[in-house]
Amino acid sequence: MxxxxxxxxxxxxxxxxxxxxxxxxxxxxxxxxxxxxxxxxxxxxxxxxxxxxxxxxxxxxxxxxxxxxxxxxxxxxxxxxxxxxxxxxxxxxxxxxxxxxxxxxxxxxxxxxxxVNELIVQSEIHSISELRGKTVIVDATNTAFALQLKKILLLNSLQAGRDYQIKPIGASPLRLAAMREHKEYAGTMLGPPASVLAKRDGFVSLGSTLKFIGPYxxxxxxxxxxxxxxxxxxxxxxxxxxxxxxxxxxxxxxxxxxxxxxxxxxxxxxxxxxxxxxxxxxxxxxxxxxxxxxxxxxxxxxxxxxxxxxxxxxxxxxxxxxxxxxxxxxxxxxxxxx
Missing domain, CATH: 3.40.190.10 (Periplasmic binding protein-like II)
Known part of the structure; x- marks a missing residue:
C-alpha cells in the first residue's frame, strides 16, 4: 500500500x-x-x-x-x-x-x-443510508473518531455489526490510502488535510462532526x-x-x-x-x-x-x-x- x-x-x-x-x-x-x-x-x-x-x-x-x-x-x-x-x-x-x-x-x-472531522465516503455514495451493508474503516474500533462514526450512523438507524461492518486500518493517511485502493471501503472519518485531499480526489463528504454530534x-x-x-x-x-x-x-x-x-x-x-x-x-x-x-x-x-x-x-x-x-x-x- x-x-x-x-x-x-x-x-x-x-x-x-x-x-x-x-x-x-x-x-x-x-x-x-x-x-x-x-x-x-x-x-x-x-x-x-x-x-x-x-x-x-x-x-x-x-x-x-x-x-x-x-x-x-x-x-x-x-x-x-x-x-x-x-x-x-x-x-x-x-x-x-x-x-x-x-x-x-x-x-x-x-x-x-x-x-473538524468529516464523514468521507466513496464518490458513488451520497447519503448515510447508502452505507447499509457496506464496510467502513477506522483507526481503532473503540476509541475517539470510530465512536464519532458509530454515533453518526446510529443517528441514521445503522448499527455496527448488524447494518454495516467496521474494520480497523490505522491512522488517517493509511485510511485514505486504503479507500483509494479499495472501493469496498465505503467510508471513514477524516480531518484536514486528509479530508481536503480526499475531496479533491473525488470522495464525498456527508457532513461534519460538528453538524452531527456538536462540539468535540x-x-x-x-x-x-x-x-x-x-x-x-x-x-x-x-x-x-x-x-x-x-x-x-x-x-x-x-x-x-x-x-x-x-x-x-x-x-x-x-x-x-x-x-x-x-x-x-x-x-x-x-x-x-x-x-x-x-x-x-x-x-x-x-x-x-x-x-x-x-x-x-x-x-x-x-x-x-x-x-x-x-x-x-x-x-x-x-x-x-x-
Missing amino acids: KVAKWMCSKFICAGISALALVGCAGTRADGPSLQTVRVISLPGRPLPIVAAESQGIFAKYGVAVQFQSADSSDVLRVDLANGKADVAVAAVDNAVAMVETAGVDAIIVMGGERT QGSGSFVLRGWARAHADVLVRYLAAYLEAQRWILAPANKRKVIELLIKEAKLPPAAAEETYSLTTQGAGGYAEDARMDLDGFKNVLKLRAEIEGQWGGQPPTPDKYYDAEYYQQALTQKPPK
Missing part, C-alpha cells in the same frame, strides 16, 4: 516508520541547557511541534523534543503505557481508554484542537500520572513552549509562514495547504486559543463513550477524573529559563 506523505488533521507527516528513541525525560540534549521530552503521535509531528522547532521556542524553554510516530492509536497507547514515550499528542479519548480499558493511570494535561474535544496532550509528578518542571516548560507555538500558528501575521510550513513539511499542494490552514485556524473547530481544553467538548467525548461503548453504565463521570489542569495552569505563566 502506498502511504500518503502528509499530515492527518492534527499532524505533519514525518513518515510512517517510527523514529528510534534514545534517552528519557531529564536527559540532556544538544548542550547542557536542554532536557529531552519524548513525544509520540500518530503519523507525523503535530504542527505546533514543527512550529516550536522552526521558531526556536523549545530551545528557549530548555526543551528538546524527540519524536516517535505510531501507525495507530493502539500502538500509541501501548508505547506510552510501557514508557517508550513521555507525552502523547492525539485524540484525548485515547487517554480515557487507557484508564478505563487498560487500567493505566494516564491523565490529560492540555487541550489543543477541536475536531479532539487532540490534546496526555501522560502517565507518575511521570508527570516526577518530571513536573520539564513537563510545564514543554507545555509552555507548545502553547506559545500554537499562539504563533494562530497569529494572523504568521499566516504565510504557517502555510509554508504545511507545504514544506506535509508536501501539500499550495491550494490544499491554504484550505487546511483556513479549516484549522478559523471557525468553530481546529486549533484552540492557548491550546485550551474545551470542557464542553470533552463532556461530549465522555457522553459518546458512555452511549456507544456502554462505559460507566451509560453515565459518564466528570472531566476531572481524566483531566488535571494543574500543569497547564502553570504553563500559562511559565517564563523561559534564564
Whole structure:
C-alpha cells in the first residue's frame, strides 16, 4: 500500500516508520541547557511541534523534543503505557481508554484542537443510508473518531455489526490510502488535510462532526500520572513552549509562514495547504486559543463513550477524573529559563 506523505488533521507527516528513541525525560540534549521530552503521535509531528522547532521556542524553554510516530492509536497507547514515550499528542479519548480499558493511570494535561472531522465516503455514495451493508474503516474500533462514526450512523438507524461492518486500518493517511485502493471501503472519518485531499480526489463528504454530534474535544496532550509528578518542571516548560507555538500558528501575521510550513513539511499542494490552514485556524473547530481544553467538548467525548461503548453504565463521570489542569495552569505563566 502506498502511504500518503502528509499530515492527518492534527499532524505533519514525518513518515510512517517510527523514529528510534534514545534517552528519557531529564536527559540532556544538544548542550547542557536542554532536557529531552519524548513525544509520540500518530503519523507525523503535530504542527505546533514543527512550529516550536522552526521558531526556536523549545530551545528557549530548555526543551528538546524527540519524536516517535505510531501507525495507530493502539500502538500509541501501548508505547506510552510501557514508557517508550513521555507525552502523547492525539485524540484525548485515547487517554480515557487507557484508564478505563487498560487500567493505566494516564491523565490529560492540555487541550489543543477541536475536531473538524468529516464523514468521507466513496464518490458513488451520497447519503448515510447508502452505507447499509457496506464496510467502513477506522483507526481503532473503540476509541475517539470510530465512536464519532458509530454515533453518526446510529443517528441514521445503522448499527455496527448488524447494518454495516467496521474494520480497523490505522491512522488517517493509511485510511485514505486504503479507500483509494479499495472501493469496498465505503467510508471513514477524516480531518484536514486528509479530508481536503480526499475531496479533491473525488470522495464525498456527508457532513461534519460538528453538524452531527456538536462540539468535540479532539487532540490534546496526555501522560502517565507518575511521570508527570516526577518530571513536573520539564513537563510545564514543554507545555509552555507548545502553547506559545500554537499562539504563533494562530497569529494572523504568521499566516504565510504557517502555510509554508504545511507545504514544506506535509508536501501539500499550495491550494490544499491554504484550505487546511483556513479549516484549522478559523471557525468553530481546529486549533484552540492557548491550546485550551474545551470542557464542553470533552463532556461530549465522555457522553459518546458512555452511549456507544456502554462505559460507566451509560453515565459518564466528570472531566476531572481524566483531566488535571494543574500543569497547564502553570504553563500559562511559565517564563523561559534564564
